[in-house]
Amino acid sequence: MMTVQLDVIQTVGLAVLVFVVGRWIKSKVKFFQTYFIPAPVIGGIICSLIIFAGVRGNYFTVKMNGVLQDFFMNIFFTGTGFTCSFAVLRKSGKLGAKLAVGAVIFLFVQNIVGVSLASVFGLHKLLGVAMGSISMSGGVGSGASFGPTLEAAGALDGTTVGVAAATFGLLLGSITGGPVAERLISKYHLKSSAVQSATTEEAKTFPLIERRFFDSVLLMLFAAFIGSYISKLLLLTGLNFPYYVGCLFGGALVRNIADMTHRELRMNELDVISNTALNLFLSMALMSLNINRLVALALPMMVILITQAVVMALWAYFVTFRTTGKDYDAAVMAAGHCGVGLGQTPNAVANMSAIIERNGPAPTAWFVLPVVTVIFINIMNPIIITLFINWLS
Secondary structure, three states: OEEEEOOHHHHHHHHHHHHHHHHHHHHHOHHHHHOOOOHHHHHHHHHHHHHHHHHHOOOEEEEOOOHHHHHHHHHHHHHHHOOOOHHHHHHOHHHHHHHHHHHHHHHHHHHHHHHHHHHHOOOOHHHHHHHHHHOOOOOHHHHHHHHHHHHHOOOOOHHHHHHHHHHHHHHHHHHHHHHHHHHHHHHHOOOOOOHHHHHHHHHHHOOOOHHHHHHHHHHHHHHHHHHHHHHHHHHOOOOOOOHHHHHHHHHHHHHHHHHHOOOOOOHHHHHHHHHHHHHHHHHHHHHOOOHHHHHOOOHHHHHHHHHHHHHHHHHHHHHHHHHOOOOHHHHHHHHHHHHHHHOOHHHHHHHHHHHHHHHOOOHHHHHHHHHHHHHHHHHHHHHHHHHHHHHHO
16 A cells, blocks of 8 residues: 655645535535535545545555644644733623533533443543543543543543544534524524624724734744743643643733733734634545545444534533523634533634635634633643543442
8 A cells, every 4th residue: 555645845735625625615615504514524524534545445545744734723822822911801700701611511411421332331530521521622632642641441442532532522513603693593583793894994903914914923933932931831730731722821921021011912914823723734635545445433422422422512502502691702602612512612613714704704713712722721621631531430
C-alpha cells in the first residue's frame, strides 16, 4: 500500500481545498444551509471518507503534519480571549452563571449515561467514563491523557476508546447543534436584535488598512505568546489544562489591559484572524478523522455515543435554551453547547458562526458561551472525572 506523506505546507494546502469544496457544496445543497452544517465539516468528512476508502482497499494511506492544526486552534482561542472583556461579563453575569452551572451539571449527566449503558452492555464501567465527559466534553486530548489512568484502573483499551469516542464526538458536535437551533428559532419565531448595529458601524469605524491589519496580526501573536506562559503556570495547579486555555487567557489579558488603558482594539480585524484560524483548524481536524477506527468500534460503543448525542441535544433544547433566556441568543447558545458538549469549543463556535451568518449577530452568545464553557468545563471536568474514577475503581 502506498503511503502519501504530506509536509506542513501540503497539509495546509489540502485543508484549504477541503474548505473550498465544503463551502461550494454547502452553497448548492439546501439541507446543509438549513441545518447550519459548517463548510469545514462537509469538506473534511468527504476527505476522510476518501482516505478511508484508500486504506480499506489497500491502495493508499495519507499521513499529515498536524503542527499547524494545533497552531491554528491556539490562535483561534487567543482570538476568543479577546472577546473576554470583564465589562461584557459583568453585563451578563447572571446569564453566565446559569450557563456555567448547567454545563457543569451536564458533565455528571454524561458520565452517568456512559457508565449506565456500559453496564448494560457488559463493558467495564470506566469505559463508560471514557465515552462520557472525558471524550465528549473533554475532547481528544482529554481522551489521550486520561486513557492510561483508566487502563491502570482495569479498563483495557481506555486510551483507544477515549480517543475514538472524542474523534466521533467532533462529528456529532458539528451536526447536532444546527438542527437544535433551527427547531428553536422556527418554533419560537426568534430573530437577532443586533443585525443593523453590528454591520454598518463596524464598516464605518474600521476601514481595512494594511499597516493597521498587520498590527492586529502582531497583537494576536503576542497575546498567544503570553498565553503560552500562562499555560505553563496553569499546569502548576496539578490539573490537566489544555494548552489552548492559556492562549485564551492571554487574549483576555491583553483585551482587558486595553480596556483599562482605553486603547481601542480593531475587533473586526481580530475576528477575521480568529475565524480564519478556526476554519483551517476544523478543516484539518475533520479531514484527518480516522474513519477506519470508527468502523471498527463495537456496536455497544456506537449506541453509547449516539445516545450521548441525543441526550446532549435534549439538554440543549430543554435546559440550556430555557435557562439562558429563551431568546435568539439562547438558541445560538444551545447550538454552541451541543458543539462543546460533544466535540470541542471550536465546534461550538463553528455552530454559532453558521447560525449567525444566516440569521444575524448574537453578541451575548458569542461572548458568553466560549468563555464560560472553556473555563468551567476545563476546570471542573478533570475534577469530576477523577471523582468517577475513584468511585468506580
